[in-house]
Amino acid sequence: DQQVKQNSPSLSVQEGRISILNCDYTNSMFDYFLWYKKYPAEGPTFLISISSIKDKNEDGRFTVFLNKSAKHLSLHIVPSQPGDSAVYFCAASLNNDMRFGAGTRLTVKP
Amino acid sequence: GAGVSQTPSNKVTEKGKYVELRCDPISGHTALYWYRQSLGQGPEFLIYFQGTGAADDSGLPNDRFFAVRPEGSVSTLKIQRTERGDSAVYLCASSPTGGSYGYTFGSGTRLTVV
Numbered sequence: 001d002q003q004v005k006q007n008s009p010s011l012s013v014q015e016g017r018i019s020i021l022n023c024d025y026t027n028s029m030f031d032y033f034l035w036y037k038k039y040p041a042e043g044p045t046f047l048i049s050i051s052s053i054k055d056k057n058e059d060g061r062f063t064v065f066l067n068k069s070a071k072h073l074s075l076h077i078v079p080s081q082p083g084d085s086a087v088y089f090c091a092a093s094l095n096n097d098m099r100f101g102a103g104t105r106l107t108v109k110p
Numbered sequence: 111g112a113g114v115s116q117t118p119s120n121k122v123t124e125k126g127k128y129v130e131l132r133c134d135p136i137s138g139h140t141a142l143y144w145y146r147q148s149l150g151q152g153p154e155f156l157i158y159f160q161g162t163g164a165a166d167d168s169g170l171p172n173d174r175f176f177a178v179r180p181e182g183s184v185s186t187l188k189i190q191r192t193e194r195g196d197s198a199v200y201l202c203a204s205s206p207t208g209g210s211y212g213y214t215f216g217s218g219t220r221l222t223v224v
Contacts, residue, residue, distance in 0.1 A: 004152070006152075009150075036215075041217065042217050043114070043201055043203070043215030043216050043217045043218055044153065044201070044215045045215065046213060046214075089152050089153070091152075096141070096143075096158050096165065096166060097155065097166070098143075098155065098213075099155070100145075100152030100153045100154070101152050102150065102151050102152045103151075103152050
């Protein structure tokens with residue numbers, strides 16, 4: 001039962017443009033959403049999060065949008081940089097139960 | 111230590127053997143989590159410790175998997191009678207008190223069962 005889905009396994013964008021990564025979830029009880037970034041041979045590192053009571057959270061080049069009615073969240077990276085190339089995981093949680101999507105591999109081309 | 115340390119980084123074992131994977135969390139973090147990541151998948155929850163006790167072990171796939179955290183710091187994930195399907199990266203994370211934020215992941219142990 002996959003409660004968090006990232007339907008795009010990969011995304012390629014040009015340096016300087018916007019990257020938009022999408023995530024859908026099925027459990028309306030989730031109350032906290034997070035994005036993690038993962039480089040090869042490393043563990044996921046926390047990037048940005050949003051509480052279910054908000055619809056937007058911004059941190060520098062990274063903005064997460066939450067649409068609770070659609071059970072959808074997205075991560076916007078602008079401007080994208082080659083160093084942003086990594087696998088991005090969306091996660092949704094309730095208490096200590098955190099579920100991850102399968103990830104989207106972002107490639108930012110110089 | 112400065113981060114979450116997992117050892118070994120790589121483990122190759124024969125089918126049917128027993129393995130132990132170690133996680134050394136950030137000092138002072140009371141919550142510790144084990145996840146498993148198979149190829150092309152996101153991390154899948156296995157077990158969560160709060161202190162020495164397993165607060166939630168609902169993600170352990172079967173009784174061949176067991177984890178301990180006897181002194182509330184280092185944790186060991188134990189897999190008996192390994193199967194080829196157990197091959198994955200096993201990730202450990204810790205957080206100061208639990209909850210969904212403040213997770214710090216280790217680099218993982220890549221387990222290959224041949």
